[in-house]
Structure formats: structure tokens, C-alpha cells
Amino acid sequence: MFPHCLKMHKKIEPTIHDIARELKISASTVSRALQNNPRISQKTREKIALIAETMGYRPNSMASNLRNKKSNTIGIVVPLINRYFFASVISGVEEVAFKAGYNVVISQSNDLADKEISIVHSMLANRVDGLIISIAMQTTTFDHLKIFRKKNIPLVFFDRVVPEIETNKIVVDDFMGAFRITQHLIDQGYQRIGHMAGPQNLTTYQDRKKGYMEALAKNGVAYDDSLVVTNSLTLEDGEKAAQYFMGLPDPPDALFCSNDTTALSAMIYVRDKGIRIPEDFGIVGFSNEPFSRVVTPSISTIAQPAFLMGQKAAELILNQIEHKEKTFKTLVLPSEMILRESSARRK
Amino acid sequence: MFPHCLKMHKKIEPTIHDIARELKISASTVSRALQNNPRISQKTREKIALIAETMGYRPNSMASNLRNKKSNTIGIVVPLINRYFFASVISGVEEVAFKAGYNVVISQSNDLADKEISIVHSMLANRVDGLIISIAMQTTTFDHLKIFRKKNIPLVFFDRVVPEIETNKIVVDDFMGAFRITQHLIDQGYQRIGHMAGPQNLTTYQDRKKGYMEALAKNGVAYDDSLVVTNSLTLEDGEKAAQYFMGLPDPPDALFCSNDTTALSAMIYVRDKGIRIPEDFGIVGFSNEPFSRVVTPSISTIAQPAFLMGQKAAELILNQIEHKEKTFKTLVLPSEMILRESSARRK
DNA sequence: CTGAAAGCGCTAACAC
DNA sequence: GTGTTAGCGCTTTCAG
Numbered sequence: 001m002f003p004h005c006l007k008m009h010k011k012i013e014p015t016i017h018d019i020a021r022e023l024k025i026s027a028s029t030v031s032r033a034l035q036n037n038p039r040i041s042q043k044t045r046e047k048i049a050l051i052a053e054t055m056g057y058r059p060n061s062m063a064s065n066l067r068n069k070k071s072n073t074i075g076i077v078v079p080l081i082n083r084y085f086f087a088s089v090i091s092g093v094e095e096v097a098f099k100a101g102y103n104v105v106i107s108q109s110n111d112l113a114d115k116e117i118s119i120v121h122s123m124l125a126n127r128v129d130g131l132i133i134s135i136a137m138q139t140t141t142f143d144h145l146k147i148f149r150k151k152n153i154p155l156v157f158f159d160r161v162v163p164e165i166e167t168n169k170i171v172v173d174d175f176m177g178a179f180r181i182t183q184h185l186i187d188q189g190y191q192r193i194g195h196m197a198g199p200q201n202l203t204t205y206q207d208r209k210k211g212y213m214e215a216l217a218k219n220g221v222a223y224d225d226s227l228v229v230t231n232s233l234t235l236e237d238g239e240k241a242a243q244y245f246m247g248l249p250d251p252p253d254a255l256f257c258s259n260d261t262t263a264l265s266a267m268i269y270v271r272d273k274g275i276r277i278p279e280d281f282g283i284v285g286f287s288n289e290p291f292s293r294v295v296t297p298s299i300s301t302i303a304q305p306a307f308l309m310g311q312k313a314a315e316l317i318l319n320q321i322e323h324k325e326k327t328f329k330t331l332v333l334p335s336e337m338i339l340r341e342s343s344a345r346r347k
Numbered sequence: 348m349f350p351h352c353l354k355m356h357k358k359i360e361p362t363i364h365d366i367a368r369e370l371k372i373s374a375s376t377v378s379r380a381l382q383n384n385p386r387i388s389q390k391t392r393e394k395i396a397l398i399a400e401t402m403g404y405r406p407n408s409m410a411s412n413l414r415n416k417k418s419n420t421i422g423i424v425v426p427l428i429n430r431y432f433f434a435s436v437i438s439g440v441e442e443v444a445f446k447a448g449y450n451v452v453i454s455q456s457n458d459l460a461d462k463e464i465s466i467v468h469s470m471l472a473n474r475v476d477g478l479i480i481s482i483a484m485q486t487t488t489f490d491h492l493k494i495f496r497k498k499n500i501p502l503v504f505f506d507r508v509v510p511e512i513e514t515n516k517i518v519v520d521d522f523m524g525a526f527r528i529t530q531h532l533i534d535q536g537y538q539r540i541g542h543m544a545g546p547q548n549l550t551t552y553q554d555r556k557k558g559y560m561e562a563l564a565k566n567g568v569a570y571d572d573s574l575v576v577t578n579s580l581t582l583e584d585g586e587k588a589a590q591y592f593m594g595l596p597d598p599p600d601a602l603f604c605s606n607d608t609t610a611l612s613a614m615i616y617v618r619d620k621g622i623r624i625p626e627d628f629g630i631v632g633f634s635n636e637p638f639s640r641v642v643t644p645s646i647s648t649i650a651q652p653a654f655l656m657g658q659k660a661a662e663l664i665l666n667q668i669e670h671k672e673k674t675f676k677t678l679v680l681p682s683e684m685i686l687r688e689s690s691a692r693r694k
Numbered sequence: 695c696t697g698a699a700a701g702c703g704c705t706a707a708c709a710c
Numbered sequence: 711g712t713g714t715t716a717g718c719g720c721t722t723t724c725a726g
Binding site for chain 3 (some may be wrong): 375408413
């Protein structure tokens, strides 16, 4: 049927030229037909579609990307892919990107500044049409991200943002979440409320601390520096901090932890000391990790709409890419307080 | 310093030709120098590197990819990105791919056959150098995957594999895991052991069921079809199945669930009926989800080395891509039995 | 409605 | 050691 096919190895991918030759027409016609350009007659379009199908033709996007100076790809970099929050954001990004015909390339910084810089440069080389990023805990210089502003490549920060770079940002209302859940502890009758704070170079954790302080202030409770521990919020950090808190001459009777992980390890430590939760000690976390609902006692926490955040991030970046939207906004998604057993002193 | 830079908008990306013109040499020399080709003298190489740096040059991989007929990209498609197991596999893939200089593009099928097909075609159009995939629950036809074999594009299945396609595969030892944990229930003195099975079109769940049956057989326990429920393994399915089991005239006294999610919801249902776990009723899951360790009682389960699986998948595919490895292997990673409270009748 | 031709940015065989 | 040249496969003016 296609004589010169005989010469071809099966691995050779057909191109528009192969189709053109087959039909004795030009490659440009094929190209236009394949894009449903109305200038091409119905008949030729159908003929071309048929041959393309039978030859197993797949457009080579490397070629069209080069020609169009557009990769149809959006990059996303997160500290760690297999953290529920980040995985959910990625899931949201993928969903809307795929619908819009974009690819999503992914990379993880492992919270290391060097890896983040290296990844970002690689994304730049790959000419991503836009980048969605939550910066690494360790990152303190931002030249690698400022390039995007200089080159006018769409950039969206989510969750962990860089205040000094003017671009689109999506965060949850960390301050309000922290404020409300601290207020909740106070309402439950807890008197000395400690706080497990995260790295203070990240606004995320700054805001959670501020919310905590504000709630104390609003209720006329003096801020006590000895009741605040700052660490990296790992399981181990949580246990160590709990040990510190419970060793104080006048220990707290409740703890607001900046994530659920530390809330959990602190809770286990406190419980193992024979202290009843929530009767004698209240504990709350942040992030609404899946486990916080199913542990015993279940942990009160602040839910962040991760999947929605991913969707919004993708929408923002697509707006920048396709509609050349120039104005930047900062989306503050509402956080939701989820009350469970760990802080339910008053039923 | 670079006079014609004045004419350039900031958005124009410099190319090797710009560098060449600047230094009054040819583009090929620049290209070679940038690749550290030894044929270029030390001096010119340094000059070029310097100018490239000051001009903010970034190689355009769309162009080199086209020229080299290689996208330096590996695709990965999973049912759902924000499931811990899959996120961990992705994380493993990303790690070794990045080190090898490859990009990872990601997509999720949502367990829908149509979306999977559409994704795979898009990956094909994007000329991924290889594809790593765990198929959707719903997928029953495999033409979209057979293309890879035909076109000789490296393909690796993990976890949910397609037996009829000959290629690299990575699975965990589902049979052995199921066998051992059922045996464990028997050893703990449970007499009537039920099984919550997953969709039987997936070998993964077939093997888990087989392991269960084999353990019963080995111990001279007759297989009872009324003690096996097959469903989609959601939280709701688990609860419904538990309700069914406990409503039987002669209900089981232990349950081997094909995942931790159903183990959890079944456990909650049983516990709420006032039945003590593990004293009166034993329950075990599969997958070692993060929550299974921290719920009360903690759930005995089978750990799958997800991150390792991702690393291995990436290694396999890179071997195919770079060393033109032709032979296919099926890697069976060992599963690990993790004993916790939910099945600890005998201390 | 269709074709010819140029070029996206890079690489590599071939010259010298 | 360096330059010339010819594409990779596609899109898109411009011409007819």
C-alpha cells in the first residue's frame, strides 16, 4: 500500500512529509489540515486524517515546540513529593494543566537550597512556560528565582513564598488558622499554652507564630518566650520539644504545634508520661494530615485546601502564559479549623 | 560591552549564535565548547564560558532535543498522585532520573481507562524516552501500551502490571506478603479468617488472594467463599464489607484486608460494635500506609518498598534508554511483614 | 485552497 | 582546533 514503507524500519516515526509524499501534496497542507485549519478543504482534511491514522502518525512536539518557542510544559518544584500536602497540590496542578493541554514536569528539592537552584536552572533550560514552586526550608538566596521576573517567565509561589519577589502567590491563611485554633484552646480552658514553631525564615511559620501570639494578646495572656520552641518540625523534634516542655518548672497544659507530625509525636510523649489528653493536656496541630483524623485521640488541626491550591496555582500560571496577564495577585485561601478529640476538654 | 544587546528586549534568550558573533567565531565552536568537547582549546573554552555566563545563556533543550531525537524526559503515569504509595514511587523515580539528567513528566489516570489512554498518547507525542506506568483499575484494553513495544520505546510497569505485554516489570511479592500475614493470623490463634479482596483484574490483588488461600490450605483450613468479599477497597467499601461480615450467622474472628484503608474502616466498624481488637477480633492490612502505624490499635500490615521501587523503575528504564538493554526482567521486590497491635492476640 | 521557502536553536559530519 | 553546511520536524509568511 505504501511502497517506501518497506524500506523503513518500524522504529522510524512518520512525519508530515511522509504523509505529504503519500498523498502527493505539500507538507504545509498536511500541517494545516492536522491543526484543523479551515483553509483546507474538507476532503483533503479527511484524506490526511485517514493516512495519518493508518501510518500511526504522532505529531512531534519537540519540533513544534521549537518552532513555536513554547514548550507546553509547566514545571513544579516542591520540597518533597511524597508529603501528602505537596502530593495533593501536584495532583491539583496536574488536573488543570492536563485539561489545558500542558505537561507537568516535576522535581523535588529535598529542602536543599543547592538542589533547588540546580532544578530551577534545569527547568529554565527546558524552557518551561511557567514554574510553580514552594521553596525549600534551606533556601535563603533568590537569584535563581529572580531570573523569572527578569525574563518574564510566569512564576507562581505557593505555601512557602518569597516576599521580596513580586509575582503570583498562593497561601493559606496561616495567621488566621493559628489565631483561631489558639483561641479555641483558650476557650477550652487551657491556661498555659505552648507553641512549637517552625523555621522562622519561612513566612508560613512566622504567620502561625504571629497568630498564636495575637490570640494570647487578645485574651490578656502574657507571652512567655520559654513556652515557644523553634525547630524543623520532624517527628524527633516534636518528641524532644515535648520533653523540654514537660521538664519546665511550670509546664504548659496545652500545645499548639505548627504541623501535625510534631503534634503527634508530642502527644505520644505526653500520653506515655501518663497525662490524659485532652483532660489534663490539650494538643492541636496544623495541616490536617490524613493520620490526624484516625489516631487516638484524633488531633484537632487546621485544614489547608491543598488540591484546590494546586488547581488555583495552575489557573494562575495559565492565565499568565496564555492571556499575558500582567498583574500579580496573592491568593489567600481560607484555612478551616477541624476540631477533634485532642483538644475537647469541654464537651 | 555588547553593543547589539541594546537593541534586544530583555525577553530575548541569547543563543549560541549570539555568543559566536560576540567572539567572532563560529556557532559550532561555541556548541562544542559548551559540551566540553576536548577538540576545543582551553582558552576559547574559557572565553566562551565567560561570555555565556555574562549573557545569561541557557542552552535551549527544545532545540537540542529535536536535533538529537531525544527528549531527555521520562514519563510516569499513576492512578492518583496523592496516594502515599504512588507519591513515594514518583519520588524515587525523580531522584534517580534527576541525577542522570532526565526530566520527569507526570500524569494521573484517576483510575480511568480513557484518561490513561489519552495521557499515554500525549506522552508518545511528547516523545518521552521511556514510560513508567502503573495501570488504572479500569483499564482492560492495552493497545495504547502495546505501541511502545512496537515502536521500541522503553516501558516499565510497576505494581499494577499487564501480564500479556512483555517488558520490564517491578512488583512486590504480593503472594508471599499475603501468605505470611495470613499465616501470622493463624499463628495468633484466629480460627475463621475473612478476606477483603481487591479488583480481580489486577494481578496485584489476585496474588494477595492467592496468598491468603494458600495459607489456609497449608493449615488445613477449608476455603469458604462467603468469607471473601471483593470490592474497590475504599473506606466506604471497607465499612460495608465489615457490616456484611459481622452480619453472617457464623462471622469471622479475623480479617485480612487487601489494603490499609479498608483495614482501618473495618476496624473502626468492628470496634464500634464493642468487639475488642485484637483480643476478640484480629485485623491486618496491606501497604503500610503512614497512618497504620499511628492509629489505635496500630495495624499489622505488609510494607512495600515504594521509594526503592521508584528508584529501580528509573534504573531499569535508563538502562533500556542508554545501554539499549534488550532483555526484559521482572523484579520482585520483597515485601516486609510489620506486626503491630491489631493482630497481637498472643503477646 | 495549496505550495515554496525560510527558519526555530542546536549538532555533527566533513572539510581544512 | 575551527569553520561550513546541512538538517532534526514543524509552522507560517508570502505568493499564487
